[in-house]
Amino acid sequence: MRRHDHGSSASPASEAKTGNAARVDAETDGSERAGAETGGRGEREETAVRLRGVGKSYGKGHTAVEALRGVDLTIGTGELVVLLGPSGSGKTTLLNLIGGIEPASAGTVEVAGRSLAGLDEDARTAYRRDAVGFVFQFFNLVPTLTAMENVRLVAELVDGERGGRRAGRGRRRERAREALESVGLAGRADHFPAQLSGGEQQRVAIARAIAKDPELLLCDEPTGALDLETGLGVLRVLQDLNRRGRTVLVVTHNAAIAAIAHRVVRMRSGEVVDVATRAVPADAGEVAW
Secondary structure: OEOOOOOOOOOHHHHHOOOOOOOOOHHHOOOEEOOOOEOOOOOOOOEEEEEEEEEEEEOOHHHOEEEEEEEEEEEEOOOEEEEEOOOOOOHHHHHHHHOOOOOOOEEEEEEOOEEOOOOOHHHHHHHHHHHEEEEOOOOOOOOOOOHHHHHHHHHHHHOOOOOOOOOOHHHHHHHHHHHHHHOOOHHHOOOOHHHOOHHHHHHHHHHHHHOOOOOEEEEEOOOOOOOHHHHHHHHHHHHHHHHOOOEEEEEEOOHHHHHHOOEEEEEEOOEEEEEEEOOOOOOHHHOOO
8 A cells, every 4th residue: 555755754644734724625535635545556665756844935024925835745756746726826836946947945855865955057957957847838839840840859958968978860859759659649740830739739748848758747737728628638648648657746726637636735825735645546538627
């Protein structure tokens, strides 16, 4: 049986409170608290992300804005975790700290056992390039490049930075083709973004993110600009990638998406107010909003 660690020594449910009374909404009815045993999922020793006492503030003095306060959270390798909350709850800020886009003001952020504290700009850039794949609400594809070229561009940027060797052009193309194939777009590789639907463009963006084989796939409102049917297609891709072993974090304000998660982290006013575990996540095709 798997246990989810939300703290270093106390039980996960107690640390998930972070000063607030934890609760489980009716939406997660039938699920268990983080840290409780979850049937059907083997215990996992590896930790993808560990946050301890994490805070983030902007500005100084009486004008300072505290975006995150005392966040404790541990995410296991291979989990699909949804960070759920309204606008201004701190969920995107938390994703940015995990992704190395900006540093924490307090506490520690560790990814795969590496602390992100004290990284200079070059080291932070290398971390983002090598360890993290980003998927945003808007696709950010280069309009003058085909789907294949958009994906291959990332492979070329990271190529040669790992292990001191440089893969050939053929291998880079093969990696891009495999990434497009994994999101169901092998047959659209030579199409430009303007020739693709919104859902297809988002799937190209996902392929671009995974082409470099990142440790984490961080998704910020990946279905926010899509209709229901198209959004469900994107969720299926993310769930499939997770089922193949990739760690996926999804930020959303859409409570329906929480159904596909192994764990749902609810945020409000910069704090984690609840962490609920689903023993059996729903299939993406069952979600509706």
